[in-house]
Structures are given as C-alpha cells and as structure tokens.
Amino acid sequence: MEHEESTYETEAATEDDTRAALLERSNRPFAPIGKVFVQAPQGNTKRHGPLSQFVRKGDLRGLRAQLLLYGIISSDAHDDGWSTTLPIQVWARAFDTTRTASPQSAANAASKILARLEERQLVIRARKGRERNVRVTLLREDGSGKPYQRPSLNNEDRFFRLPHIFWTDGWYEQLDLPATAMLLVALHEKPGFQLPTEKVPLWYGWSADTAERGFKRLEDLHLLKVTPRVKKAPLSPTGLAKVNEYTLAGPFGHEEIKVLLDRHGRARASKDQKDEKP
Numbered sequence: 001m002e003h004e005e006s007t008y009e010t011e012a013a014t015e016d017d018t019r020a021a022l023l024e025r026s027n028r029p030f031a032p033i034g035k036v037f038v039q040a041p042q043g044n045t046k047r048h049g050p051l052s053q054f055v056r057k058g059d060l061r062g063l064r065a066q067l068l069l070y071g072i073i074s075s076d077a078h079d080d081g082w083s084t085t086l087p088i089q090v091w092a093r094a095f096d097t098t099r100t101a102s103p104q105s106a107a108n109a110a111s112k113i114l115a116r117l118e119e120r121q122l123v124i125r126a127r128k129g130r131e132r133n134v135r136v137t138l139l140r141e142d143g144s145g146k147p148y149q150r151p152s153l154n155n156e157d158r159f160f161r162l163p164h165i166f167w168t169d170g171w172y173e174q175l176d177l178p179a180t181a182m183l184l185v186a187l188h189e190k191p192g193f194q195l196p197t198e199k200v201p202l203w204y205g206w207s208a209d210t211a212e213r214g215f216k217r218l219e220d221l222h223l224l225k226v227t228p229r230v231k232k233a234p235l236s237p238t239g240l241a242k243v244n245e246y247t248l249a250g251p252f253g254h255e256e257i258k259v260l261l262d263r264h265g266r267a268r269a270s271k272d273q274k275d276e277k278p
Contacts, residue, residue, distance in 0.1 A: 013093070018093040019167050019168075022071075023168065025072075029165075031070040032159045032160075033160055036049055036141050037141035037184075038184050038204070039185075039188065047204070049205070050142065052205025054181075055206040055210060056205065059177075061097075065095045066117055066123075069117075070162070073138050081148075082148040085135040088133070088134050089106075089132070091107075091134060091136075097110050121143045121145035162184075165251050175217065181210070181211075182217075183223070189246075191248070192245045194246070195211075195244075197212050215246070224248060227244065230242055
C-alpha cells in the first residue's frame with residue numbers, strides 16, 4: 001500500500017514560539033529577580049550590581065539572555081537543581097541569534113552569550129549527553145558564584161518581578177539597553193521613587209546620560225509616568241529644589257503586576273484543590 005506524502009507545509013518554530021513555550025512551562029506569569037542583580041544592599045562599599053556590567057559593556061543580547069533565564073528556570077524540584085537543559089539550537093532560537101545568521105553561526109553566538117554569563121558568575125553551563133545539549137544552572141544574582149536562592153515568602157522584599165509580557169508582547173524589542181536597564185531599576189524601586197540622574201554612576205554603575213535616555217524611552221512608550229515636584233532644600237539658594245518622581249505605568253505598573261499576581265495565586269489555588277480531589 002502506497003502512502004501519499006502530506007501536501008501540507010509545516011513551518012518550523014520561530015524564536016517567539018520557542019520563548020513562549022519555555023515561559024509557559026515555568027507555570028507562572030513573571031520572573032522573580034533578586035534586587036541584588038540591579039543594586040547591592042545599603043551598607044556595601046560598592047552599590048553596583050551585575051546589571052552594570054551589561055550596561056557598561058553594551059551587552060544587550062547578554063542581558064536579554066540572562067533575563068530570559070530568570071523567566072524560564074523556575075524549579076529546583078529535580079536532580080539538576082535550578083537548571084534547564086536544551087539543545088544548543090534551541091538556546092540559539094531563544095536568544096534570537098538565529099534571525100540573521102546560519103545555524104552554525106547562531107549556535108556559536110548562543111555559546112558565546114552563555115560563556116559571558118558564566119564569566120560573570122551568574123550561571124554555570126555544562127554539556128549533557130552525546131548530543132549538543134547544554135545545561136544552564138542559575139547562580140545567585142549578585143554575581144558571587146554562590147548557589148541560587150529560591151524566592152520565598154521569607155525573602156519577598158529581596159525580589160522584584162518582570163512580567164512575561166516583556167517577551168510575549170514584544171516589549172523587549174522596543175526597549176534598547178538604556179531603557180531595559182532603567183525598567184529594571186524602576187521595578188527594583190517603589191512607585192513614586194526619586195532618582196537624581198547624577199547619582200546613577202555611584203548608585204548603579206552607569207552614566208547619567210544613559211539613565212536619562214532610558215527614562216525618556218520608557219516615557220515615550222507610556223511605560224513611565226514622570227511627575228515633577230518641588231521640595232524643601234535648606235542648602236539651595238532659594239530653599240527649594242525641583243525633583244522628578246518616577247512611577248511605572250502600563251503593563252509594568254505596580255497595580256498591573258498586583259493584578260497579575262492575584263490572578264496567578266487564584267489559578268494555583270484552584271489547581272491545588274483539583275489535585276487534592278480523589
């Protein structure tokens with residue numbers, strides 16, 4: 001009996017398809033990221049977090065890769081710890097290196113990205129099996145090389161959340177390196193925070209100009225609300241000083257993320273109830 005070949009053409013998974021599938025299996029709508037990735041806690045001599053290395057070196061591709069890893073690696077409930085193992089070709093699609101390169105060049109680019117993240121002591125990578133599978137394991141966000149610490153209710157204030165819509169709604173493509181960095185700073189801070197840009201080099205580790213360009217891009221995209229204020233300043237000539245208060249808006253706003261968390265909590269509670277039924 002002869003079998004007819006299918007006349008239907010199946011398109012291969014795209015970069016967006018690959019990221020969406022990886023994010024979906026994390027079973028949460030956001031990535032928890034330790035605040036130390038952005039800034040060291042008060043009391044430290046140096047306040048710069050690992051984020052500053054990405055910004056100073058212009059490594060947007062590496063930063064996006066690290067943020068994606070925080071999104072897709074979600075559980076230590078297996079032998080590999082906080083890790084994910086994928087073929088290098090899948091890592092290449094997830095990191096967008098396949099868009100303008102041959103398969104071999106894209107794989108090499110993905111390997112170089114992971115090598116940079118490993119050099120910064122944010123991940124450990126290892127070959128697994130005979131195939132070109134690469135296991136990536138998260139390390140502590142402070143770049144110390146210590147094992148990753150699971151987010152929990154006991155250390156809730158040490159983390160902020162980057163919603164998956166950063167990827168699925170294409171925001172990552174609209175945000176350049178300055179805007180991505182300042183989005184992370186704003187998520188790290190409380191709504192209505194004040195940040196004199198001349199303090200950014202000391203507090204975060206990149207230039208005031210980079211911070212201003214990042215803020216402007218976020219504001220242009222209606223992701224940031226800037227409210228000018230006048231406050232008392234005893235040492236200024238007029239006794240007053242102008243300051244800006246910054247609050248994230250749109251899908252990254254505090255209230256939007258709270259709604260996302262509430263919805264996620266209800267969904268998990270409902271699933272747990274169903275799992276408990278005989």
